[in-house]
Amino acid sequence: xxxxxxxxxxxxxxxxxxxxxxxxxxxxxxxxxxxxxxxxxxxxxxxxxxxxxxxxxxxxxxxxxxxxxxxxxxxxxxxxxxxxxxxxxxxxxxxxxxxxxxxxxxxxxxxxxxxxxxxxxxxxxxxxxxxxxxxxxxxxxxxxxxxxxxxxxxxxxxxxxxxxxxxxxxxxxxxxxxxxxxxxxxxxxxxxxxxxxxxxxxxxxxxxxxxxxxxxxxxxxxxxxxxxxxxxxxxxxxxxxxxxxxxxxxxxxxxxxxxxxxxxxxxxxxxx
Amino acid sequence: xxxxxxxxxxxxxxxxxxxxxxxxxxxxxxxxxxxxxxxxxxxxxxxxxxxxxxxxxxxxxxxxxxxxxxxxxxxxxxxxxxxxxxxxxxxxxxxxxxxxxxxxxxxxxxxxxxxxxxxxxxxxxxxxxxxxxxxxxxxxxxxxxxxxxxxxxxxxxxxxxxxxxxxxxxxxxxxxxxxxxxxxxxxxxxxxxxxxxxxxxxxxxxxxxxxxxxxxxxxxxxxxxxxxxxxxxxxxxxxxxxxxxxxxxxxxxxxxxxxxxxxxxxxxxxxx
DNA sequence: CGTCGGCTTGAAAACATTCAAGTAAGGTGG
DNA sequence: CCACCTTACTTGAATGTTTTCAAGCCGACG
Numbered sequence: 001x002x003x004x005x006x007x008x009x010x011x012x013x014x015x016x017x018x019x020x021x022x023x024x025x026x027x028x029x030x031x032x033x034x035x036x037x038x039x040x041x042x043x044x045x046x047x048x049x050x051x052x053x054x055x056x057x058x059x060x061x062x063x064x065x066x067x068x069x070x071x072x073x074x075x076x077x078x079x080x081x082x083x084x085x086x087x088x089x090x091x092x093x094x095x096x097x098x099x100x101x102x103x104x105x106x107x108x109x110x111x112x113x114x115x116x117x118x119x120x121x122x123x124x125x126x127x128x129x130x131x132x133x134x135x136x137x138x139x140x141x142x143x144x145x146x147x148x149x150x151x152x153x154x155x156x157x158x159x160x161x162x163x164x165x166x167x168x169x170x171x172x173x174x175x176x177x178x179x180x181x182x183x184x185x186x187x188x189x190x191x192x193x194x195x196x197x198x199x200x201x202x203x204x205x206x207x208x209x210x211x212x213x214x215x216x217x218x219x220x221x222x223x224x225x226x227x228x229x230x231x232x233x234x235x236x237x238x239x240x241x242x243x244x245x246x247x248x249x250x251x252x253x254x255x256x257x258x259x260x261x262x263x264x265x266x267x268x269x270x271x272x
Numbered sequence: 273x274x275x276x277x278x279x280x281x282x283x284x285x286x287x288x289x290x291x292x293x294x295x296x297x298x299x300x301x302x303x304x305x306x307x308x309x310x311x312x313x314x315x316x317x318x319x320x321x322x323x324x325x326x327x328x329x330x331x332x333x334x335x336x337x338x339x340x341x342x343x344x345x346x347x348x349x350x351x352x353x354x355x356x357x358x359x360x361x362x363x364x365x366x367x368x369x370x371x372x373x374x375x376x377x378x379x380x381x382x383x384x385x386x387x388x389x390x391x392x393x394x395x396x397x398x399x400x401x402x403x404x405x406x407x408x409x410x411x412x413x414x415x416x417x418x419x420x421x422x423x424x425x426x427x428x429x430x431x432x433x434x435x436x437x438x439x440x441x442x443x444x445x446x447x448x449x450x451x452x453x454x455x456x457x458x459x460x461x462x463x464x465x466x467x468x469x470x471x472x473x474x475x476x477x478x479x480x481x482x483x484x485x486x487x488x489x490x491x492x493x494x495x496x497x498x499x500x501x502x503x504x505x506x507x508x509x510x511x512x513x514x515x516x517x518x519x520x521x522x523x524x525x526x527x528x529x530x531x532x533x534x535x536x537x538x539x540x541x542x543x544x
Numbered sequence: 545c546g547t548c549g550g551c552t553t554g555a556a557a558a559c560a561t562t563c564a565a566g567t568a569a570g571g572t573g574g
Numbered sequence: 575c576c577a578c579c580t581t582a583c584t585t586g587a588a589t590g591t592t593t594t595c596a597a598g599c600c601g602a603c604g
């Protein structure tokens with residue numbers, strides 16, 4: 001069982017041309033990108049900025065300025081509550097683009113903060129808009145990626161609404177495994193998870209104390225192991241069963257042939 | 273206090289040209305639409321289909337076909353769970369457009385079902401795509417609307433993760449009040465709410481029994497009253513305080529001047 | 545006039561939180 | 575290099591919110 005899951009992950013990784021940046025890796029799950037597409041996306045990621053850990057990149061109430069691409073490290077989308085609490089909505093991992101869409105708004109309704117030190121590439125609004133006009137296939141891929149994000153939000157709602165603590169944790173771990181796999185940041189079912197138990201709790205609507213107990217339970221049942229911020233899912237099958245996890249919502253299977261033909265046609269039109 | 277909130281709602285309604293369909297009403301909160309924009313959106317909504325209550329319009333696993341506009345009635349986005357449970361993710365009210373964006377996907381990861389009988393206008397993918405090419409201001413408004421939806425998903429996550437049952441219910445009621453107000457379906461703080469307590473529970477991660485008790489509490493404290501599917505929020509101020517509700521996340525304040533100028537320029541370019 | 549779905553209420557049980565205390569690990573300055 | 579400090583993790587016990595199970599009620603609709 002375990003080995004079958006491992007093979008799946010490996011095969012996925014092999015589908016994607018290696019040695020590329022995580023964004024192109026991720027987008028290749030939707031549609032094959034031409035060398036010129038890939039070059040363009042690489043250029044996009046060229047000017048680079050660094051932030052230390054535990055810092056806000058974007059703060060609630062700010063006017064959204066530029067979009068940015070996360071190249072390395074981990075960040076989170078979160079909101080502080082009047083009572084001092086915090087709810088983490090999403091984790092951002094390499095290859096994630098934020099906030100492609102939010103720049104239409106007058107002000108941010110949530111914050112984005114770093115968890116580890118990160119490298120990001122700020123992208124000017126104009127460049128993104130230009131891309132949308134000139135590159136149908138890239139536009140479609142970016143669009144697909146933002147749909148994937150939305151699906152993850154919906155899935156989080158299901159977790160918080162209908163799963164118990166163990167299910168929520170198992171679900172989150174599975175999701176993070178597949179997301180990391182999609183950008184080539186796993187080996188087998190092992191990946192870096194630099195989250196504290198408090199952060200897990202703030203994501204899943206649990207107290208750190210309870211997260212601790214549940215994690216302990218998963219360890220004792222031989223489902224996971226963790227050391228030095230490295231997580232190993234020892235029995236993915238059983239974890240997925242526990243969580244009612246089904247990775248379809250990540251839509252890693254690519255676009256339908258019909259949609260692909262449509263965008264290829266647009267692409268040719270554009271070239272002429 | 274109560275009267276102040278009522279005035280707010282009324283003023284909002286007055287900002288929007290009356291007698292229009294709910295979609296143009298909603299989009300006018302983002303940017304003023306020209307008569308020609310409005311005509312185009314009305315045409316979009318012309319071929320009409322009806323569905324009875326308690327029926328799936330779109331089912332999980334289906335290939336997404338056309339986008340559709342909800343013209344009348346109420347529907348929900350939901351997912352069934354292996355254990356027989358159900359999680360409702362969003363309610364769809366008149367003026368809501370679903371799934372503008374989902375048609376890129378191979379298959380739906382959730383279902384859309386009716387709550388009341390509904391009237392919908394199916395819209396062909398080609399028409400939407402055409403709109404995006406030809407009408408920058410409408411495109412921007414549609415884009416804004418889908419950002420609003422995403423913000424509502426995030427807000428639901430906050431509710432489920434960090435609010436207790438009373439806060440969750442109060443929050444949902446406030447959200448629905450403002451959404452209905454934005455499409456002209458309130459009078460003061462009264463609107464139609466055709467939901468059962470089970471549906472409320474499936475939305476907020478609570479059992480129907482508990483929803484009942486909390487609702488009873490709100491009634492006894494004079495915060496709401498309900499009869500014949502009509503909900504009256506008797507003390508919006510206090511409900512919002514209870515929920516930690518702040519309507520900023522609905523982004524009803526319109527676009528920033530800068531963004532508006534940008535799209536006006538595009539619009540002129542298009543005309544020439 | 546009976547049945548069905550939705551609403552209401554009570555009592556017991558389960559799950560998660562809070563409070564409290566203690567341990568382990570990593571980083572800093574003397 | 576060690577003492578100190580800080581942050582994260584761990585565990586126990588008491589409390590509290592929400593669920594589950596169970597039963598009765600009401601109104602709509604055949």
